[in-house]
Amino acid sequence: MQWTINGRVREAEIDFRTSLLDLLREHLDLIGTRKGCNQGACGACTVLVDGERINACLALAVQYQGRSITTVEGLAQDAELHPVQQAFVEHDGFQCGYCTPGQLCSALGMAGELRRGMPSAVTTDLTSDDIAPSHEELRERMSGNLCRCGAYNGITAAIASTLATEGRS
Amino acid sequence: MSASNERDRTHAGVALARDYRTPDGQPDPLSALDQPRIGAPLSRVDGLQKVTGGARFAAEFALEGMVHAALAYSTIARGRITTLDTAAAEAAPGVVLVMTHDNAPTLQSPPVFLTTAQGAAGDDHPVLQNDQVHWNGQPIAVVLAETPEQAEHAASLIRAEYAPEPAVTDFRTAATREPDNVLGGPPSVSVGDAEQAFGTAPRRVDAIYRTPRHNHNAIEPHAVTLAWHDDELMLHDASQCVDHVAYSLAQVFGIAESQVHVSSPFVGGGFGSKTLWQHQILAAAAARVADRPVRLALSREGVHRVVGGRACTEQRVAIGADEQGHFRALIHTGKAAMTAHNNLPEPFTQATRCLYGADHVQLAIRVADLDMLANTFMRAPGESVGTFALESAIDELAEQLDLDPLELRRRNEPERDPTSGLPFSSRHLLEASRAGAERFGWDQRSARPGERYEGEWQIGLGCATATYPYMRMPGAAARITLSRSGAARVDVAAHEMGMGTATVQTQVAAARLGLPVEQVRFNYGDSSLAGVVLAGGSQQTAAIGGAVIAAHRALVEALLELVDGDSPLAGLTIDEIECRDGGLGAVADSARFETYDRILARAGRDELAIEADAAESEELSHFSMHSFGMIFCEAAVSAVTGEVRIRRLLGSFDCGRVLNAKTAASQFRGGMIMGLGLALMEETQFDTRSGRIMNPSLAEYHVPVQMDVPEIEVMWTDIPDPHTPMGARGIGELGITGVGAAVANAVYNACGRRVRELPITLDKLL
Numbered sequence: 001m002q003w004t005i006n007g008r009v010r011e012a013e014i015d016f017r018t019s020l021l022d023l024l025r026e027h028l029d030l031i032g033t034r035k036g037c038n039q040g041a042c043g044a045c046t047v048l049v050d051g052e053r054i055n056a057c058l059a060l061a062v063q064y065q066g067r068s069i070t071t072v073e074g075l076a077q078d079a080e081l082h083p084v085q086q087a088f089v090e091h092d093g094f095q096c097g098y099c100t101p102g103q104l105c106s107a108l109g110m111a112g113e114l115r116r117g118m119p120s121a122v123t124t125d126l127t128s129d130d131i132a133p134s135h136e137e138l139r140e141r142m143s144g145n146l147c148r149c150g151a152y153n154g155i156t157a158a159i160a161s162t163l164a165t166e167g168r169s
Numbered sequence: 170m171s172a173s174n175e176r177d178r179t180h181a182g183v184a185l186a187r188d189y190r191t192p193d194g195q196p197d198p199l200s201a202l203d204q205p206r207i208g209a210p211l212s213r214v215d216g217l218q219k220v221t222g223g224a225r226f227a228a229e230f231a232l233e234g235m236v237h238a239a240l241a242y243s244t245i246a247r248g249r250i251t252t253l254d255t256a257a258a259e260a261a262p263g264v265v266l267v268m269t270h271d272n273a274p275t276l277q278s279p280p281v282f283l284t285t286a287q288g289a290a291g292d293d294h295p296v297l298q299n300d301q302v303h304w305n306g307q308p309i310a311v312v313l314a315e316t317p318e319q320a321e322h323a324a325s326l327i328r329a330e331y332a333p334e335p336a337v338t339d340f341r342t343a344a345t346r347e348p349d350n351v352l353g354g355p356p357s358v359s360v361g362d363a364e365q366a367f368g369t370a371p372r373r374v375d376a377i378y379r380t381p382r383h384n385h386n387a388i389e390p391h392a393v394t395l396a397w398h399d400d401e402l403m404l405h406d407a408s409q410c411v412d413h414v415a416y417s418l419a420q421v422f423g424i425a426e427s428q429v430h431v432s433s434p435f436v437g438g439g440f441g442s443k444t445l446w447q448h449q450i451l452a453a454a455a456a457r458v459a460d461r462p463v464r465l466a467l468s469r470e471g472v473h474r475v476v477g478g479r480a481c482t483e484q485r486v487a488i489g490a491d492e493q494g495h496f497r498a499l500i501h502t503g504k505a506a507m508t509a510h511n512n513l514p515e516p517f518t519q520a521t522r523c524l525y526g527a528d529h530v531q532l533a534i535r536v537a538d539l540d541m542l543a544n545t546f547m548r549a550p551g552e553s554v555g556t557f558a559l560e561s562a563i564d565e566l567a568e569q570l571d572l573d574p575l576e577l578r579r580r581n582e583p584e585r586d587p588t589s590g591l592p593f594s595s596r597h598l599l600e601a602s603r604a605g606a607e608r609f610g611w612d613q614r615s616a617r618p619g620e621r622y623e624g625e626w627q628i629g630l631g632c633a634t635a636t637y638p639y640m641r642m643p644g645a646a647a648r649i650t651l652s653r654s655g656a657a658r659v660d661v662a663a664h665e666m667g668m669g670t671a672t673v674q675t676q677v678a679a680a681r682l683g684l685p686v687e688q689v690r691f692n693y694g695d696s697s698l699a700g701v702v703l704a705g706g707s708q709q710t711a712a713i714g715g716a717v718i719a720a721h722r723a724l725v726e727a728l729l730e731l732v733d734g735d736s737p738l739a740g741l742t743i744d745e746i747e748c749r750d751g752g753l754g755a756v757a758d759s760a761r762f763e764t765y766d767r768i769l770a771r772a773g774r775d776e777l778a779i780e781a782d783a784a785e786s787e788e789l790s791h792f793s794m795h796s797f798g799m800i801f802c803e804a805a806v807s808a809v810t811g812e813v814r815i816r817r818l819l820g821s822f823d824c825g826r827v828l829n830a831k832t833a834a835s836q837f838r839g840g841m842i843m844g845l846g847l848a849l850m851e852e853t854q855f856d857t858r859s860g861r862i863m864n865p866s867l868a869e870y871h872v873p874v875q876m877d878v879p880e881i882e883v884m885w886t887d888i889p890d891p892h893t894p895m896g897a898r899g900i901g902e903l904g905i906t907g908v909g910a911a912v913a914n915a916v917y918n919a920c921g922r923r924v925r926e927l928p929i930t931l932d933k934l935l
Contacts, residue, residue, distance in 0.1 A: 017318050026317065031229040032222015034437075036388040037469040041867035044388055072222035081220065089216035092835045095667030097219030098226065098389040098437030139875040146867065148388050148438050149667045150839030152878045 003065055005030065006074025016062055020054075021045045023061035024071060032072035032101040036146070043145035046102035046109070047071050053109025072101030075108070083165060084108060087158035095149035103145050107159045110141045114163075133163045181205070182749035183681055184756055185725060186718045189892055190788040197718065198747075199680055200826050200889035200896025206680040207895060208887070210831035213672045214691075215435075215665070224435045227407040228392035232462035235394070236265050238452055239320035240467075241310040241327040242474045243302045246860030247336035247540040250300040250309060250329055257326035258312055263319030266459040267327070268311045273297040274454055276421050282413075282444060282545070283353065283512045286644065287426075287701060289413035289445035291477050292510040292543035296421070296450045302331065303510070304542045305861040306474030308447050311455045313463060336540040338860035340481055340506045343537035348507070348514040351534055352551075356514065358522060358588050361529035367498035370489025374565045377485050378558035379926040380909075382506070382853035384478035385547050386872055387666075389437020391472055393449045396462035401428045402453055408433040409443045409664050409704035411696040412644075417445050418453060434694035436666040440843070441546035441705060443666070446476045473865030478853055480506040480515040480544035482554050486562035488527075494570050494577045496527035501559060507536040511543035516551030520636050520906065521559050523795050526583030541860055546705060548843055549902035552637055553909065557847075557927060560633035560910030565923065568616075574632060574914070575602055575611065575799075586793030594792035595890040595898075597823040598634070602799040604884060605821025606632075609801040618921035626805040628816070629919025635798035635820065635907035639890070639898040640708035641786040646700030647716035648780035649678075649724050653769050655751045656688045659720075661713050663693040664704035667839075668901055669832030674713055676829060677895060681721050683748035699780050707796075707899025710828065714894025715783035721748075723781040728753060728765070731772035737761040738768075788892045796898045798822035800841070800907040804915035806922075811931035813849055813916060819882040824903060826889045826896035833900055837883040840904020846873045847905065848912035850928050 003010050005028065012027040021038070024030040024047070036044030038057045045056040048070040075082040084107055087093070094100040114137070117129035122140045131137060138156045147155065181204065186197040199207055218224040243250075255267040276298060279290030294303050302309070310327050314320035337343050348356050367373065395404040402422070408414050408431060415429040422429075436443055452465035467475060484503035490496050505515035518532040547553075567574035582599055585592050606612070614630040615621055621628040648660040659678045665671045671691055679689040692698060702712050725743055732738045738746070738753055738761060747756045752764035769777060788794065803817035820837055827833045850871040854863040864870045889896025909927060916934070917923050924933050 015316060015318050022317065025229070029231070030222070031225060034226075034389070035228075035466070036390070037867045039469070039866060039868060041469075042388060072220075076221055081217075085220040088220050089212050092213070092831050094216075094219055095669070095832075095835055095839060096387070096389070096436060096438045097215070097224050097667065098387075100219050101222045104220065135880070139878070143874040143876045146388060146872060146874060148386055148440070148843075148872060149835075150842030150873070150878070151835060152842065152873075152875050153838055153880055154835060156875065 001062065001065060003069060005069045006071060014061060018061045019057050020059040020061045020064050021056035024056060030071050030073055034098055034101060036099065043106060044099045044102040046106040046145060048105050048109055051112050053106050072104055075104060084158065084162045087162045091154045091158040091161065092151065093154040093158040094151050099145060099147045103147065103155055106142060106145045111163060133160060182747035182754060182756065183683060184747040185722055185743060190784065192791055194892065196889060196891040197894055197896055204680060206676060208827050208830055209676065211672055211676055211686065211829055212831065213669065214675050215671050226389055226435050226437055227394060227405045227433065228464060228466040230394040230405045232394060232396050235462040235464055236313040236315060236459065237317040237320045238455060238463050238465035239312045239324035240308045240471060241324045243305060243307045243309050245302055245331045245333045246305040246338055248302050248331050248333035250302060251332050252330040253309065254328040255310065258323040261319065261323035261326060263315040264312060264323045265315065265461060266313040266455055268297065268455045268458055269309065270297045270299055274457060276450065276454060277423060279421050279445060279450065280417050281512050287413045287416035289410050289417040291444065291446050291545050292508065294510055296447050304540060305859055306542060308451060308475060311451045313455050313459050336860055337538065338540055339857040340537055340539065343539055345504050345535040345537045348534065348536045351514050351516045357533035359531050360588060363498040363500045363529040363531035366529040367487055367489035367500060370497045371492055372490040372566065372570055374562050374569065375487040376562060376565065376925055377483060378561060380482045380554040380557060381927060382478055382481045382855055383547055383847065383851050384473060384853050384870060385440040385442035386867065386870060387438030387440060387442060390467045390469055391443065391446065391448055391476055392466035393452050394464040395452055395456055397457055400424055403430045404449065406431050406433045406449060407436050407443050409436065409439040409666055411694065412662050412701040413703065414445050415696040418449065421450055422453065431696040432694065433664065436664060439666040439704065440548045441550065442476050448475050469867060470865040473862050477543045477545035479547035479550065482515055482517050484517055484558040486558045488562055488566050490566060494572055494580045496525055496581050498529045499525060499527035500531045502531065502533040504535040504537055506539050506544060508541060508543045509538045513544060513546060513550065515544065515554065517555035519551040520555050522588045523586050523793055524634060524636055525581040526587050530588060548840065549637055549905045552906040553847060556633060556907045557909035557913065560907060561913050561925065564631065564914040564917065575606060578634060589793055591793040594788065594794045594892040595825065595888060596797060597886050597888050598797035601797060601821045601823040601886050605799045605801055605819055608882065608884060609819045611801060614918065618918050625807050625809045627808055627919040628803065628805050629915045629917065630803050631911050631914025631918050632799055632801045633907040633910035633914060635800055635903055637707055637796050637903040637906055639711065639794035639796065639893060640706045641711045641715055642703055642708050643785065644701030645712040645716040645783040646780060647713065647720040648699040648778060649720045650776055650778040651724060651765055652776045653766050655684060655765050657682050657684055658690045658692055659717060660692045660698045661702060661716060662696055662698040662700050663702040663709055663713050665693060666704060668836055669829055670709060672832055673710065673828045677714065678717060681717065681748060684751055707901040707903065710897060710899055711894050712783065718894055719781035719783050720779055724777065724779045725753065727777055727779055728768050731768055733771065736763050738763050792892055794898065796822065796824040796900065796903045798903055798907065800911040802911040802915040804912060804919050806916055806920040806934060811934035813929060815845055815879055815912065817879055820904060822885045822903060823888065824885060824900045825893055825898040827885050827887055828895060828897055834883050836900055837904040838881045840902065841881055841908050842873050842878055844905040844908020845877060845912065847927060848909045848929055852928055
């Protein structure tokens with residue numbers, strides 16, 4: 001079986017019961033994608049599939065052949081950190097670091113949702129195609145990623161600064 | 170910070186710390202406010218590994234020939250296993266071993282935390298040694314298989330039958346007893362006759378407060394990957410006490426502590442939970458029987474079955490005061506759930522021992538022994554739930570007296586520790602309160618509840634005192650290796666679970682040695698390193714600090730012995746020396762200086778390595794030592810649904826010197842967020858009929874998410890404690906204390922409902 005992960009084709013022979021999360025962690029040594037609950041409650045396993053965020057623990061690996069999967073290991077380019085990774089370091093958007101890869105992938109998926117004008121529960125103007133990434137919007141949209149160390153303020157600050165920089169460039 | 174600025178700062182010399190522990194001792198020179206590298210907001214040294222996914226946690230090591238473990242758990246609280254049918258599991262694909270009490274190797278009972286110096290176990294039950302069941306969820310079998318899927322499937326095929334025995338599972342009706350000790354001290358403390366004084370006081374509050382069970386729920390579930398090499402056991406563990414675990418496992422397997430090697434460089438949150446529980450013992454025993462390396466990664470449910478949490482409590486706080494609010498009697502008593510097999514009566518009266526002056530004091534803790542998984546330490550055991558009761562009662566008394574609750578607290582600020590009689594090493598709670606009140610806008614609080622509306626939302630302000638003791642436990646040591654290049658490595662068997670230890674200790678060692686941060690490496694998370702250092706009781710920073718002070722002195726002494734007559738340092742004694750600019754220099758004489766490189770080169774040495782033990786924590790016999798703070802909260806309560814939203818939260822702390830403003834602020838916020846969870850949503854639901862935990866998942870045990878957390882402001886006095894290493898006191902647990910009451914008091918101020926039972930869910934406000 002074959003998957004496209006971080007731009008590379010990867011092969012593995014797996015039990016059909018294997019989740020995408022376990023494929024990454026147990027078969028491909030992509031351990032950055034984390035297992036916090038294995039039931040879609042914590043977001044530590046968030047990866048990007050064709051640019052959209054999903055919980056890898058709730059996905060069967062066999063169903064994701066032929067899709068483009070991005071994990072935390074694929075965010076830095078040519079040893080250069082992605083701006084959101086750099087911002088997490090600067091704004092202290094983590095403590096223990098276990099949930100961090102999921103937070104990072106979730107932030108990137110969320111940025112795409114904002115760009116596409118996808119409203120959230122706190123969006124007031126549902127017709128807007130230019131939703132401002134307010135603190136409220138970021139908090140609402142990142143609420144699927146738990147951080148027990150409580151780095152929430154740093155996480156939203158890091159994402160806000162990254163989005164602001166993107167907006168300027 | 171500009172490059173030239175940074176250069177100027179490294180030029181500042183640091184003299185050697187002398188004895189900071191005694192009343193006439195001298196403060197650690199590093200605590201001085203003109204030491205600007207202390208407190209600098211350095212980003213985490215392990216940040217790159219954490220944002221790239223490069224940090225490898227315990228379940229992420231793959232060993233040659235490794236098999237995967239899964240557990241089967243009991244479904245009764247107490248009794249005997251009569252049948253354990255493992256045939257289907259043994260026949261399942263990929264299964265290598267099914268281990269039960271019938272075929273487990275002989276194991277000694279694990280030494281319990283706080284019963285011996287390095288006991289690490291949550292309870293002393295023998296592991297898989299007989300057919301007895303002691304709690305609902307106790308492991309009854311381990312399956313090893315070639316893949317995790319095969320192990321889990323096979324474990325699900327195990328069938329058990331039981332002969333149940335009567336179990337005590339209802340905290341409300343269970344008999345209570347006085348525990349032997351509370352954290353090594355007496356279970357009760359009395360000053361004068363508090364009940365008598367309370368009876369005659371003109372102003373009184375007397376109420377019962379209840380707090381539920383909690384679980385740590387670190388996002389990394391407990392896991393271990395281990396292998397035996399002959400009689401030596403090597404573990405990749407998720408641990409906040411590597412040496413304690415090595416010692417305790419050695420006891421269980423009847424081998425020497427030196428035969429157990431625990432490595433734990435990255436830990437995905439601990440909060441008191443990452444000690445020794447049955448999973449490491451089961452994995453090691455199964456690995457021995459199967460003669461294969463084993464990985465045992467607990468599921469989220471498994472964590473709730475195998476790893477204990479915070480006990481539930483029922484507390485009485487009674488305060489008798491005069492008309493001016495001076496406390497005549499302060500009574501804080503009650504009970505907590507415990508078991509007969511562990512040693513942690515949830516110490517909810519700890520904060521009450523030191524916070525307020527009262528003429529008469531009575532504190533007492535009783536425990537109810539239940540047939541349940543042993544309770545354990547969870548972030549600020551005692552203070553986090555004890556301050557909910559105490560600080561709520563003070564709010565209730567303030568209202569009765571028509572006093573601002575901050576003013577009532579001020580009137581009862583003690584001169585000395587009210588129960589030990591010792592002077593405080595450093596107590597600036599009133600300064601912290603004043604500064605916090607000003608920043609928060611406390612003067613906008615309406616004294617009467619229910620007066621401020623915004624649409625359907627009722628708005629209220631509340632505050633509560635935070636406190637947690639300073640500790641420095643025995644056993645810490647540090648090894649410093651200084652190289653010709655001017656690089657230094659500091660080795661301590663300490664832990665980084667996100668607190669910032671790796672970063673802060675690098676910063677501190679660099680400042681002490683007069684080296685740039687880039688030249689210093691702090692090496693930790695391995696039982697083979699120097700000393701025994703528990704990451705608990707908020708003591709790790711001070712413990713490491715004390716050890717590095719001792720090793721630093723020994724290192725400089727050794728360097729001075731290498732100095733010959735040609736050196737500009739010749740003839741100087743150690744107390745005339747300071748470390749600066751990558752070398753040693755004379756205090757107040759910039760001309761007399763020599764680099765480490767030249768000293769070592771002259772002596773023909775490539776490096777110098779020195780290990781030393783920290784001095785005993787004598788400071789604790791001279792002083793009452795605590796961190797303090799005031800938590801301010803603005804809550805909004807929906808008059809329609811009873812929903813509570815926290816709109817603002819501020820913590821103003823007096824914790825000695827802050828060592829890294831960035832990581833300290835994060836740690837405070839993290840503690841305060843866990844406090845919001847305690848206040849509003851967290852509860853481990855326990856079926857009082859079956860003794861089973863009913864919500865062993867993150868879907869049903871609610872922890873705060875982004876949307877529950879406002880921008881949290883934190884501030885600190887930064888007044889150095891003259892009697893601690895670096896002038897600092899621990900902060901890991903301080904942040905959670907007081908938050909429960911600050912929220913409850915804000916909710917009361919918003920809507921006039923006094924909730925005395927956590928969590929404050931909307932049903933209690935309708």
